[in-house]
Amino acid sequence: MDKKIPAVSLHGITKTFGSTVANDKVDLDIYRGEILALLGENGSGKTTLMNMLSGIYFPDAGQIAIDGKDVVIASPKDAFDLGIGMIHQHFKLVDVLTATENIVLGLEGKLDLKAAAAKIRSICDAYGFEVDPNQKIYDMSVSQKQTVEIVKVLYRGADILILDEPTAVLTPQETEKLFTVLRNMRNDGKAIVIITHKLHEVEAISDRVSVLRHGQHISDLTTARTNAQEMTNMMVGHAVTLNIDRPAPFNPKPRIVVEGLTVRSSDGILKLDDVSFTANSGEILGIAGISGSGQKELLEAIAGLQPVESGSIFYVEDDGHRQELLQKDPQEIAALGVSLSFVPEDRLGMGLVGSMDLSDNMMLRSFRRGHSVFTDRKTPHHLAEKVVKELEVSTPSIATPVRRLSGGNVQKVLVGREISSAPTVLLTAYAVRGLDINSSYTIYDLINRQKKSGVAVIYVGEDLDVLLELADRILVLCGGKVSGIVDGKKAQKNEIGMMMTRLGGEA
Amino acid sequence: MNKKSHTPLIHISKRGLLPWYQAWAIRGGAIVAALVLCALITMLVTGLNPIQVYVTIFEGSFGSSRRAWVLFQNIAILLCVSLAVTPAFKMRFWNIGGEGQMLIGGLATTACMILLGDKLPNAVLIPIMVAASLAAGAIWGGIPAFFKARWNTNETLFTLMMNYIATQLVAYFIIIWEVPKGAGQIGIINQSTQAGWLPTIGSSKYLLNILIVAVICGVMYIYLTYSKHGYEIAVVGESERTARYVGIKVERVIIRTMLLSGAVCGLAGMLLVGGTDHTLTTTITAGRGFTAVMVSWLAKFNPLWMIFTSFLLVFLQRGAGQISTNFGLNQSFSDILTGVILFFIIGSEFFVSYQINFRKSTNKEAR
Numbered sequence: 001m002d003k004k005i006p007a008v009s010l011h012g013i014t015k016t017f018g019s020t021v022a023n024d025k026v027d028l029d030i031y032r033g034e035i036l037a038l039l040g041e042n043g044s045g046k047t048t049l050m051n052m053l054s055g056i057y058f059p060d061a062g063q064i065a066i067d068g069k070d071v072v073i074a075s076p077k078d079a080f081d082l083g084i085g086m087i088h089q090h091f092k093l094v095d096v097l098t099a100t101e102n103i104v105l106g107l108e109g110k111l112d113l114k115a116a117a118a119k120i121r122s123i124c125d126a127y128g129f130e131v132d133p134n135q136k137i138y139d140m141s142v143s144q145k146q147t148v149e150i151v152k153v154l155y156r157g158a159d160i161l162i163l164d165e166p167t168a169v170l171t172p173q174e175t176e177k178l179f180t181v182l183r184n185m186r187n188d189g190k191a192i193v194i195i196t197h198k199l200h201e202v203e204a205i206s207d208r209v210s211v212l213r214h215g216q217h218i219s220d221l222t223t224a225r226t227n228a229q230e231m232t233n234m235m236v237g238h239a240v241t242l243n244i245d246r247p248a249p250f251n252p253k254p255r256i257v258v259e260g261l262t263v264r265s266s267d268g269i270l271k272l273d274d275v276s277f278t279a280n281s282g283e284i285l286g287i288a289g290i291s292g293s294g295q296k297e298l299l300e301a302i303a304g305l306q307p308v309e310s311g312s313i314f315y316v317e318d319d320g321h322r323q324e325l326l327q328k329d330p331q332e333i334a335a336l337g338v339s340l341s342f343v344p345e346d347r348l349g350m351g352l353v354g355s356m357d358l359s360d361n362m363m364l365r366s367f368r369r370g371h372s373v374f375t376d377r378k379t380p381h382h383l384a385e386k387v388v389k390e391l392e393v394s395t396p397s398i399a400t401p402v403r404r405l406s407g408g409n410v411q412k413v414l415v416g417r418e419i420s421s422a423p424t425v426l427l428t429a430y431a432v433r434g435l436d437i438n439s440s441y442t443i444y445d446l447i448n449r450q451k452k453s454g455v456a457v458i459y460v461g462e463d464l465d466v467l468l469e470l471a472d473r474i475l476v477l478c479g480g481k482v483s484g485i486v487d488g489k490k491a492q493k494n495e496i497g498m499m500m501t502r503l504g505g506e507a
Numbered sequence: 508m509n510k511k512s513h514t515p516l517i518h519i520s521k522r523g524l525l526p527w528y529q530a531w532a533i534r535g536g537a538i539v540a541a542l543v544l545c546a547l548i549t550m551l552v553t554g555l556n557p558i559q560v561y562v563t564i565f566e567g568s569f570g571s572s573r574r575a576w577v578l579f580q581n582i583a584i585l586l587c588v589s590l591a592v593t594p595a596f597k598m599r600f601w602n603i604g605g606e607g608q609m610l611i612g613g614l615a616t617t618a619c620m621i622l623l624g625d626k627l628p629n630a631v632l633i634p635i636m637v638a639a640s641l642a643a644g645a646i647w648g649g650i651p652a653f654f655k656a657r658w659n660t661n662e663t664l665f666t667l668m669m670n671y672i673a674t675q676l677v678a679y680f681i682i683i684w685e686v687p688k689g690a691g692q693i694g695i696i697n698q699s700t701q702a703g704w705l706p707t708i709g710s711s712k713y714l715l716n717i718l719i720v721a722v723i724c725g726v727m728y729i730y731l732t733y734s735k736h737g738y739e740i741a742v743v744g745e746s747e748r749t750a751r752y753v754g755i756k757v758e759r760v761i762i763r764t765m766l767l768s769g770a771v772c773g774l775a776g777m778l779l780v781g782g783t784d785h786t787l788t789t790t791i792t793a794g795r796g797f798t799a800v801m802v803s804w805l806a807k808f809n810p811l812w813m814i815f816t817s818f819l820l821v822f823l824q825r826g827a828g829q830i831s832t833n834f835g836l837n838q839s840f841s842d843i844l845t846g847v848i849l850f851f852i853i854g855s856e857f858f859v860s861y862q863i864n865f866r867k868s869t870n871k872e873a874r
Binding site: 016018058060303305329330331334342344346348349350352353355356360363364365368372374375377 | 518520521522733734735736738741742745746748749751752753754756864
């Protein structure tokens with residue numbers, strides 16, 4: 001084993017973007033017949049490193065060797081010629097073409113779709129892929145599209161495969177399928193790298209783990225001889241506890257009552273179907289479901305951003321008086337005296353303005369205040385200073401455009417603004433997506449503090465483990481319908497998983 | 508072992524945020540480089556002494572007090588149109604209909620001067636002209652905005668088409684009002700009565716226009732930078748979804764901003780017709796509606812910087828015209844020089860954002 005020549009050997013790879021060092025003298029070996037997990041927090045340089053291997057970026061310094069020979073990879077074509085294939089997070093497929101047409105697209109030589117389809121079938125049979133070569137891309141699910149991407153690089157003869165966070169878009173069942181074919185490919189002698197920050201996946205699939213932190217290669221571990229705690233500590237750089245607090249609900253009373261909510265998208269697709277539930281004050285209501293099951297529409301309907309077909313959304317005041325929120329825009333909802341905060345999924349595209357600085361972003365919610373035609377710049381500036389101090393936002397200054405901050409700091413700015421208005425309802429969508437462990441725990445803590453001060457929190461999440469630890473009750477959505485509402489303290493993960501895929505969770 | 512492999516000669520990487528003086532050094536260097544290249548071209552192509560050519564360019568703008576006044580008048584009108592299109596651009600609404608909005612403002616002014624000229628005193632007529640040109644421009648800018656807000660039509664094509672309609676309308680009315688019949692032109696309007704001519708300050712007929720535009724410039728800067736409207740425009744421009752999320756009524760902002768943009772364009776048309784030209788032709792705008800796009804972009808939509816960029820463009824244009832008359836060169840030659848200079852100025856932005864790394868010849872080859 002130790003005499004094996006590595007399929008890929010990176011030596012002293014450095015890459016900088018302006019003043020940011022994305023990779024700092026990284027050494028890494030990738031072997032055939034092995035699945036290597038590249039583990040690290042967001043911004044630790046995993047994707048940058050692999051992009052240099054696949055010819056998208058060119059390293060500032062360092063040497064890459066393939067099978068012991070020094071090579072220069074200056075373009076994606078060079079990478080292909082060396083048998084390196086990368087499957088990106090965002091698929092690069094032409095929607096109106098079939099799987100086969102996409103796979104042969106750009107290849108030289110005579111176009112023979114029949115022969116190509118036959119070759120695709122043989123690749124599928126060899127590794128256990130399920131692809132219909134004649135199916136159009138627009139008819140495919142996300143997981144099928146991903147399969148096409150993998151088959152595409154195999155078809156072109158790649159034997160070093162890099163997958164960038166392949167499971168981010170998959171359900172637990174689809175992930176299991178993917179892992180099966182990855183194992184088949186490994187057994188066939190291919191070198192496989194999987195980029196991820198999910199520890200349980202590392203444990204499930206990889207043979208070896210390389211940990212990156214702040215662009216530096218921290219260590220290589222054999223998966224079988226390590227554990228989640230050790231990997232986390234290496235990833236973060238110090239010991240962290242992996243438990244989330246769940247204080248008891250504080251004096252829960254109905255706050256938001258949703259009845260028979262039905263929403264169609266602008267092209268007529270049913271997104272929410274007769275959804276009813278109650279969110280209580282002083283409580284966290286978790287929302288679980290496969291991505292695209294109506295979570296976004298649900299939150300946006302409550303926030304007054306989504307046209308609704310039928311149903312009603314009531315805001316219940318402390319004295320039991322009900323206010324209808326439907327058919328009102330955010331400004332009208334605020335005018336009713338309802339203090340509703342919303343941390344949307346798309347932080348820079350919806351919650352904040354990327355090119356504006358912290359202070360101007362703080363102003364988004366409050367700039368209309370007062371009768372003057374001019375904006376009040378002082379109050380938001382003080383608020384920005386306060387948020388930076390209290391939430392420990394790391395930023396060069398208040399005048400830095402938020403786009404230049406890291407994901408975790410962007411989220412702190414957004415959450416900080418949203419809770420600064422002392423809301424009675426807090427809606428959050430994927431509040432910790434893409435955040436490192438430290439920032440995630442800051443956010444959990446902030447949400448819990450809101451709960452303790454009597455806010456009704458609706459928390460849409462994708463990580464079931466977190467939902468089970470954080471939420472008091474969990475509402476499971478399945479295809480726009482309520483599949484069930486379970487107690488967060490008693491529910492089991494596989495029970496929720498079943499409910500996500502089948503209404504009510506029955507087989 | 509690595510005989511076949513070769514490092515690319517250059518590769519490009521993104522810079523961090525440059526300190527402002529470095530960024531301006533790059534931009535200044537670009538202008539110097541452009542002038543050197545222009546000098547070389549001039550020498551090679553015409554055999555003239557480049558220094559002499561530059562002196563002539565300068566003289567074209569500042570050679571006499573009349574030339575200097577014309578220079579500032581031209582800057583004022585161009586700046587006025589640039590200021591007008593800027594709120595729309597900040598909103599990412601590509602209003603390239605400045606031409607049409609100006610023309611229609613000029614047409615409204617002409618109509619007032621011809622139809623009301625002998626009926627009303629100037630003290631009443633001029634305010635009516637101002638109001639009419641503002642309204643006409645606002646309508647011309649408001650129509651594409653309404654369609655954009657309502658049905659999300661493409662504003663670039665729409666405003667461009669509105670230009671052609673405005674030109675045709677002006678052509679039509681020129682024939683109706685032509686003096687004398689069959690001349691195909693209006694000639695100087697109200698030459699004897701000077702009805703509807705904007706007053707002159709002192710001896711210069713240009714000074715009033717320049718002062719008006721200076722005020723508009725200051726007001727526009729304050730409007731865009733400090734007002735709630737200006738903030739809404741910036742948010743809508745950066746992200747419509749964010750605007751909706753905080754309850755900004757995007758449709759209303761689009762229409763409101765384009766009404767403003769069109770109105771100021773219309774006013775620029777009024778300044779031309781009522782202030783300096785006292786006539787109306789289909790080409791009176793001289794492409795300023797399009798040049799304004801460049802002025803606004805080069806200044807990164809900052810009204811104060813636009814004073815500088817509009818000066819630069821007009822200065823180059825006037826100087827280029829001067830060399831073609833002085834040295835008997837074709838007008839195209841001056842266009843070449845202007846083109847070279849603009850190419851360098853715009854191109855310098857690339858070097859502000861990116862740096863180019865050359866292959867280090869030492870270690871790689873030696874191994």
